[in-house]
Amino acid sequence: xxxxxxxxxxxxxxxxxxxxxxxxxxxxxxxxxxxxxxxxxxxxxxxxxxxxxxxxxxxxxxxxxxxxxxxxxxxxxxxxxxxxxxxxxxxxxxxxxxxxxxxxxxxxxxxxxxxxxxxxxxxxxxxxxxxxxxxxxxxxxxxxxxxxxxxxxxxxxxxxxxxxxxxxxxxxxxxxxxxxxxxxxxxxxxxxxxxxxxxxxxxxxxxxxxxxxxxxxxxxxxxxxxxxxxxxxxxxxxxxxxxxxxxxxxxxxxxxxxxxxxxxxxxxxxxxxxxxxxxxxxxxxxxxxxxxxxxxxxxxxxxxxxxxxxxxxxxxxxxxxxxxxxxxxxxxxxxxxxxxxxxxxxxxxxxxxxxxxxxxxxxxxxxxx
Amino acid sequence: xxxxxxxxxxxxxxxxxxxxxxxxxxxxxxxxxxxxxxxxxxxxxxxxxxxxxxxxxxxxxxxxxxxxxxxxxxxxxxxxxxxxxxxxxxxxxxxxxxxxxxxxxxxxxxxx
Numbered sequence: 001x002x003x004x005x006x007x008x009x010x011x012x013x014x015x016x017x018x019x020x021x022x023x024x025x026x027x028x029x030x031x032x033x034x035x036x037x038x039x040x041x042x043x044x045x046x047x048x049x050x051x052x053x054x055x056x057x058x059x060x061x062x063x064x065x066x067x068x069x070x071x072x073x074x075x076x077x078x079x080x081x082x083x084x085x086x087x088x089x090x091x092x093x094x095x096x097x098x099x100x101x102x103x104x105x106x107x108x109x110x111x112x113x114x115x116x117x118x119x120x121x122x123x124x125x126x127x128x129x130x131x132x133x134x135x136x137x138x139x140x141x142x143x144x145x146x147x148x149x150x151x152x153x154x155x156x157x158x159x160x161x162x163x164x165x166x167x168x169x170x171x172x173x174x175x176x177x178x179x180x181x182x183x184x185x186x187x188x189x190x191x192x193x194x195x196x197x198x199x200x201x202x203x204x205x206x207x208x209x210x211x212x213x214x215x216x217x218x219x220x221x222x223x224x225x226x227x228x229x230x231x232x233x234x235x236x237x238x239x240x241x242x243x244x245x246x247x248x249x250x251x252x253x254x255x256x257x258x259x260x261x262x263x264x265x266x267x268x269x270x271x272x273x274x275x276x277x278x279x280x281x282x283x284x285x286x287x288x289x290x291x292x293x294x295x296x297x298x299x300x301x302x303x304x305x306x307x308x309x310x311x312x313x314x315x316x317x318x319x320x321x322x323x324x325x326x327x328x329x330x331x332x333x334x335x336x337x338x339x340x341x342x343x344x345x346x347x348x349x350x351x352x353x354x355x356x357x358x359x360x361x362x363x364x365x366x367x368x369x
Numbered sequence: 370x371x372x373x374x375x376x377x378x379x380x381x382x383x384x385x386x387x388x389x390x391x392x393x394x395x396x397x398x399x400x401x402x403x404x405x406x407x408x409x410x411x412x413x414x415x416x417x418x419x420x421x422x423x424x425x426x427x428x429x430x431x432x433x434x435x436x437x438x439x440x441x442x443x444x445x446x447x448x449x450x451x452x453x454x455x456x457x458x459x460x461x462x463x464x465x466x467x468x469x470x471x472x473x474x475x476x477x478x479x480x481x
Contacts, residue, residue: 027389142384
């Protein structure tokens with residue numbers, strides 16, 4: 001045990017990060033373009049049913065940034081509202097997969113650091129709470145139920161992993177004491193214009209944090225600007241005209257692949273979502289609740305605890321699952337942001353209970369059944 | 370506690386190694402497929418073998434790496450040359466119409 005402890009003490013946090021980032025890079029390099037990646041190499045043709053349906057006509061390859069903008073303009077009005085992540089996908093589909101592999105690894109590395117900073121509530125070196133840093137990385141590796149789709153596949157990573165980082169960055173920016181309106185605006189817009197469930201929960205968590213600040217008389221103008229832009233981004237995402245156009249296309253050409261309108265919000269839909277999405281994801285990431293449960297046993301839930309990162313982000317993780325219950329379809333990959341927020345809550349809880357965990361068993365204040 | 374920790378580390382290592390085995394195999398199968406397809410550029414259409422998971426590792430790893438679900442979702446081509454993934458793959462590489470040698474389709478909604 002002493003040898004293990006000595007090894008742990010002398011292991012730099014950079015090696016821990018490398019132990020996760022290097023395999024991540026290799027896995028990125030092993031996975032070539034697949035599925036929708038090929039469709040996004042071409043300019044989106046909204047007048048001919050887009051690029052993702054069967055039996056479509058020829059398409060023109062993207063040859064420059066102007067083509068990407070043209071493509072995304074068509075995409076927004078005829079298919080969906082995830083424009084920032086789609087811009088990234090089409091950019092990397094144009095410049096080449098290897099550049100995406102490098103960029104994706106950088107995003108992954110940043111995500112792990114920001115996860116840690118959110119959990120400890122400050123931008124400090126991971127050396128200060130190495131165990132929390134490691135737990136965050138373990139949590140994301142084992143807690144994300146569809147790792148390949150949401151973190152390695154180019155289209156999926158831009159939609160889930162990258163948007164997760166934007167949401168994290170906005171929340172991290174929000175908890176700082178000083179900020180600028182410009183940065184808050186850009187950060188808020190990106191965080192809102194991200195992925196549906198993650199965007200909605202980021203709005204809820206931001207509102208929650210700002211309410212706490214307002215009660216503590218710490219609310220500042222740049223926070224309000226950032227939140228307003230977050231709402232604008234969320235609106236651009238959720239209210240895009242392309243969603244309705246896409247639904248009409250699916251009803252006309254592939255009705256068997258979407259939920260019939262009369263079954264929307266039916267008991268059958270909720271049951272399918274619960275058994276096919278909510279429950280499997282909750283079970284898969286349930287180990288992340290262990291530090292949270294221990295934290296609750298030690299601190300008890302009070303009104304004051306509603307200001308703690310543990311409670312805020314754990315609630316965020318559960319809120320994502322609840323939000324997806326109302327979607328026509330609850331795919332496993334859409335639980336990514338649930339794990340994203342829950343891991344922060346879990347790591348934050350671990351930071352709080354770590355001094356207690358280090359005590360000999362006989363000296364702990366209470367017995368865990 | 371120590372036993373639990375050791376089991377957790379063993380599982381973590383198994384998972385990491387398992388993911389590499391699956392994805393290395395997938396990478397090799399993809400290259401073999403493209404090579405085969407390029408040898409049949411003059412054919413009217415190309416039929417290729419569907420991908421497989423080595424040693425049925427998907428049963429142990431679940432969706433942490435590739436599974437049959439991922440193959441159906443898009444990690445493999447489709448059973449018709451005009452279905453989107455087969456169509457765009459052929460256009461990207463300048464190939465004749467291409468499909469896999471088995472039936473595979475999405476879960477359809479509304480079916481009994």
